[in-house]
Amino acid sequence: MLLLGCKKEKNVVQETGGYCFASNFGGLGQLFKSSGNQQLDYWHYGEYNNLVQRFGVIPDIYFYDDGNSPNAYFTPQISNNQYPDGQVAIGLNWIKKEFANSPTNSGVSIAIIMAHEFAHCVDAKYKVYNTHSYRNELFADFLAGCYLHLKSMIIGEQYVNEVANSFYAIGDYAFNDPRHHGTPAQRVSCLMEGYKFSKSKVGVGYQLPEAISNARNYVARF
Numbered sequence: 619m620l621l622l623g624c625k626k627e628k629n630v631v632q633e634t635g636g637y638c639f640a641s642n643f644g645g646l647g648q649l650f651k652s653s654g655n656q657q658l659d660y661w662h663y664g665e666y667n668n669l670v671q672r673f674g675v676i677p678d679i680y681f682y683d684d685g686n687s688p689n690a691y692f693t694p695q696i697s698n699n700q701y702p703d704g705q706v707a708i709g710l711n712w713i714k715k716e717f718a719n720s721p722t723n724s725g726v727s728i729a730i731i732m733a734h735e736f737a738h739c740v741d742a743k744y745k746v747y748n749t750h751s752y753r754n755e756l757f758a759d760f761l762a763g764c765y766l767h768l769k770s771m772i773i774g775e776q777y778v779n780e781v782a783n784s785f786y787a788i789g790d791y792a793f794n795d796p797r798h799h800g801t802p803a804q805r806v807s808c809l810m811e812g813y814k815f816s817k818s819k820v821g822v823g824y825q826l827p828e829a830i831s832n833a834r835n836y837v838a839r840f
């Protein structure tokens with residue numbers, strides 16, 4: 619079974635709430651390859667390798683100092699030809715916040731946020747959408763839900779609610795705001811629909827194009 623990245627608009631930085639497409643990372647300040655914590659780095663790069671295999675995309679990945687605006691970003695801009703599918707940056711404060719709010723102390727929602735960024739990478743690579751709107755975000759949530767299922771097959775289903783709660787917390791209600799990610803309910807709905815889709819394929823398997831097409835169809839209702 620194969621399975622399975624945010625896009626562009628402008629330089630972001632001050633924006634909160636998980637908006638994650640950037641035309642480049644120029645506004646993020648210094649980018650780091652290490653979080654400064656060896657154990658976290660080990661976990662992080664293990665998750666990265668899993669995501670590369672599942673999503674079939676190879677973005678470069680960094681940490682950055684997100685200060686008081688916990689966030690994560692994807693940009694399609696390539697800075698190193700070894701990583702042809704753009705770049706992902708994960709905020710160090712976001713990681714801390716997710717760990718602090720993790721009842722299981724597993725920080726499992728970080729893996730799913732990383733999956734959301736990888737899904738933006740898939741969106742950009744396969745040109746799923748021509749423009750950027752909340753649909754790109756909901757699409758990424760659906761694919762992140764597929765990854766959540768694949769992950770739960772390995773670590774158990776006890777983490778699913780924790781991830782859903784985390785997604786609920788990062789949704790927003792700013793309907794007139796172009797940075798809108800989808801309401802919390804829409805985000806959780808797409809996440810869980812991706813989860814269900816992947817679960818329905820146990821024993822049959824599925825490839826990325828099928829997941830993309832199911833995600834697009836589901837997101838079109840919003």
Ligand SMILES: [Zn+2]
Nearest residue numbers: 624638755758
């Ligand atoms: Zn996003």
